[in-house]
Amino acid sequence: MSKLFIKNHQYNVIKKQAEFIQNALRNVADRSVLETVRYSALTNIVEAFPDLTEEQQQMLEQISAFETAYDFQGYLGELESYLESYPPITPKQIEKLFPKNKKLKMPDLQSIDLRFVTYLSWVDIAANRLFIVYPFEGQFSGIEGKITPTNKKGYCLFCNRHHELAFFLVKTKPSVPSPDNYAAIGQYVCLDNQVCNQSITDTGSLEKFILSVRK
Incomplete structure (x- = not known):
C-alpha cells in the first residue's frame, strides 16, 4: 500500500484513541471492559475516515490487538508514512x-x-x-x-x-x-x-x- 490517505486531524484521532486504549490497559483488569474500550476506539477511528478501502481499514483495525506502549508507538510511527501532507504553498x-x-x-x-x-x-x-x-x-x-x-x-x-x-x-x-x-x-x-x-x-x-x- 503506497497511497497517502491519512490527514493530520485524522492522525490525531488515531493518537487520541491509542492513548484511550493504553490508559484502559493500565487501569482496567476486566477483559470485557477492555474489549468494549477497544471497540469504541476503533469505531471512532473508522468514523473519522469517510472513504476507506478495505485494505486501509484492515490496517487501522490492527490497533485493536496491541497490548504494550511499544506496540502503539511502532504502529503510530508506521502510519506516518501514509500521512497526506498539507498542500504545497509558496x-x-x-x-x-x-x-x-x-x-x-x-x-x-x-x-x-x-x-x-x-x-x-x-x-x-x-x-x-x-x-x-x-x-x-x-x-x-x-x-x-x-x-x-x-x-x-x-x-x-x-x-x-x-x-x-x-x-x-x-x-x-x-x-x-x-x-x-x-x-x-x-x-x-x-x-x-x-x-x-x-x-x-x-x-x-x-x-x-x-x-x-x-x-
Whole structure:
C-alpha cells in the first residue's frame, strides 16, 4: 500500500484513541471492559475516515490487538508514512492572500513538517496579528486578525482541547450595512498553533469560522 490517505486531524484521532486504549490497559483488569474500550476506539477511528478501502481499514483495525506502549508507538510511527501532507504553498501564494498587508511577516516554510499541519498559522508578534492559511474548497483561504493572549487556559474553537488561549478578532463585511462598513468576529483559539495542529481531530469548527469571516 503506497497511497497517502491519512490527514493530520485524522492522525490525531488515531493518537487520541491509542492513548484511550493504553490508559484502559493500565487501569482496567476486566477483559470485557477492555474489549468494549477497544471497540469504541476503533469505531471512532473508522468514523473519522469517510472513504476507506478495505485494505486501509484492515490496517487501522490492527490497533485493536496491541497490548504494550511499544506496540502503539511502532504502529503510530508506521502510519506516518501514509500521512497526506498539507498542500504545497509558496511565499508568493501567501502574499497574494494578504494583498493589503505590505509588510507581511512570512512563516519559515522550510522548518515546518507539513504532514502534521491542518492549518498553516503564524503570529506577527510586533503587530499582534495572527495569520491563518487553510486549503478550503479547492483553494487557499487567508485570514488575518488581531491576537490577544488571555494568560489562561480554556477550550480552543479549532481543536476543542484545553490549552493556553488567545482571543482572535477578525474584521469582516457586516451582514447589515453599518457606518464603519465592517463587523468583527472573535473567538478563543490556541495561542500555540503547533499545539493546536497536534490536537485538532475535526475540521468542522475551523471551516465554519472561515466561512463566517469570508462573507
